[in-house]
Amino acid sequence: MKITLVKLCIGMIDAGKAYNTANKQFVNGIRELAQQSTKDEVIESSLTKFAESLQEMINYHTYVTINLCPFSSSVRDLRRFKEAKKQFDKVSEEKEAALTKNAQAPRNKQHEVEEATNILTATRKCFRHIVLDYVLQINVLQSKRRSEILKSMLSFMYAHLTFFHQGYDLFSELQPLMKQLGGQLDQLVVDAAKEKRDMEQKHSTIQQKDFSNDDTKLEYNVDADNGIAMEGYLFKRASNAFKTWNRRWFSIQNNQLVYQKKFKDNPTVVVEDLRLCTVKHCEDIERRFCFEVVSPTKSCMMQADSEKLRQAWIRAVQNSIATAFREKGDDAELDRKSSTSTGSLDSGGEPKERSLKGESALQRVLAIPGNACCCDCGQPDPRWASINLGITLCIQCSGIHRSLGVHFSKVRSLTLDTWEPELLKLMCELGNGVINQIYEARREELGARKPQPGDPRHEIEGYIKAKYVDRRFVRRPSDEELRTKVVCLSKQEKRLSSSSEHLPPRPPPPTPKLRPVKFQRKEPKEYSPGLQLYWASYARSLPDMAEALAHGAEVNWVNTEDDKRTPLIMAVQGGSLVTCEFLLQNAANVNQQDAQGRGPLHHATILGHTGQVCLFLKRGANQNAADIEEKTPLSMAVEAANADIVTLLRLAKMNEEMREAEGPYSQSGDETYQDIFQDFTQMASNDPDKLNRYQHYDPQRP
Known part of the structure; x- marks a missing residue:
């Protein structure tokens, strides 16, 4: 009976391990869902708290199942008993074989009789020792039977008592949160039902609309929050020999015309600067609704889905050109945003080797003291830079800087974009240390906390706006x-020094006709x-x-x-x-x-x-x-x-x-x-x- 119970104990241990493994996978799934719900603070915090509590329960259950299972200490005795029984069965068979061989030995062959007798004697001696070990293991199991059963069961019950008591305490702490979420859940159910009714009503209204002459409505918005003034699908004619047409998602942003093959792809720049382009209708090809954007180096043929959309895109390109020229002081080159934005698939050429790209620019800029960490949050190993401020940024801060607009910060990648020598020297003459001494001069005096890596995005965004837009921490000089x-x-x-930028003097031409206007320093x-x-x-x-x-x-x-x-x-x-x-x-x-x-x-x-x-x-x-x-x-x-x-x-x-x-x-x-x-x-x-x-x-x- 005890052996059967021990086997059941082993089975319970295996089942407990499988149960705990399934529970751990479930808790990991809850944690992943919480990480994906960072935009919803209620869901993220609640799921995280539940996952932590369930993990504690799993730890308690693992301790009970593996370490405090009844008769777990008898497993070793049972193994020794099985080994002794196996040896007993084996030596019994050997003894039977020796008896049979001894009985079959012929009378007239004395040497066979002696050999069979010796084998039988040795086998009997071994059999006696094995029998004693076998009986010993039986007696050990029998002697422990009473005390072991009571001891194991008592330990098992105490373990469960602790398990359920800790579980009760744990869920008692969770009860206020669960009640609070219950009230919020009731409101969420009401809101969801209301939203469902609204959507059904809108769906019914849309179904009654006549779509026979409906067309996609595109509007040009130069002040869009995401910086995209116009976007939509167009067919684009490839520059290869077959002149194939492909449907791509086009957009006008930052005075550039770009397109994407898929939503997650990096945009490919078709036109680097719309100020250098013209747009015109194309009526001399077989396809309808076509128009062409022409730049100094190439032209791009595109097709809209209707005449209305073609006119909308043509107006958008024309408005972008006009807006680019009207923008005050926008004479600097437009920033390139990604590796594909440094060139176009149609250009057929690679970036010039004379411009630094990738690790060369990265190593030179990060070598400046203070540039090895993000200027605003301290994130190590930054990969982005603001070229008009001369600072390095992490990817999160670079996105916030880009949202400020190019009149505050112009963001460029240190690894994906090409870097002209003069831009690289600009970055090396400024740096995070110099700029922070200016823009954070009064930060400690005002008691403002500088963001750290991992802080919520809205906190970092608020700090960056206060630093560069409001210039709250800049120390104003006295008169x-x-x-x-x-x-x-x-x-x-x-200074006529050995600077690499200054040209050493040489004799003037024989008869200079230019008379530069002199200037005098006045008070x-x-x-x-x-x-x-x-x-x-x-x-x-x-x-x-x-x-x-x-x-x-x-x-x-x-x-x-x-x-x-x-x-x-x-x-x-x-x-x-x-x-x-x-x-x-x-x-x-x-x-x-x-x-x-x-x-x-x-x-x-x-x-x-x-x-x-x-x-x-x-x-x-x-x-x-x-x-x-x-x-x-x-x-x-x-x-x-x-x-x-x-x-x-x-x-x-x-x-x-x-x-x-x-x-x-x-x-x-x-x-x-x-x-x-x-x-x-x-x-x-x-x-x-x-x-x-x-x-x-x-x-x-x-």
């Missing part, structure tokens, strides 16, 4: 502090952040420029006491390509002129700063603008005999004429134009000595 800062910056002489009537930005741009001090912008300086501030020069013109005078890049990334107007009618492009041409000329031409500088002497940048470059700048201006002029012309565009010509500009930009950043033509104009000299 005396501002005056001291401006005076210090204005007295810094132009200003008042000191302002705009004046700080003005002189910091000349002094090539990016931290001081960032501080001035944080204090509210207008990036296009005009110094009325100094020929109406702007910070961008002063950056040209200072000879720094990175300073110009920083101002342009922060929405500086590349075409704003001074009192002499000269814009930044004029000044860069006069000074022979080829890298700056490249930068301004890429950012849409008007090379046809003339100063008060009716001189254009091209005429100035010709008079100065600067062959590099003359070449650049003429190439830019040719490319502009190609964009304005109708009909097919020269793919090879456009590629040549882009290659030459990239070569000059790379040279200006890394090998400026090669671009040196003549001695630079020093405004302090007569």
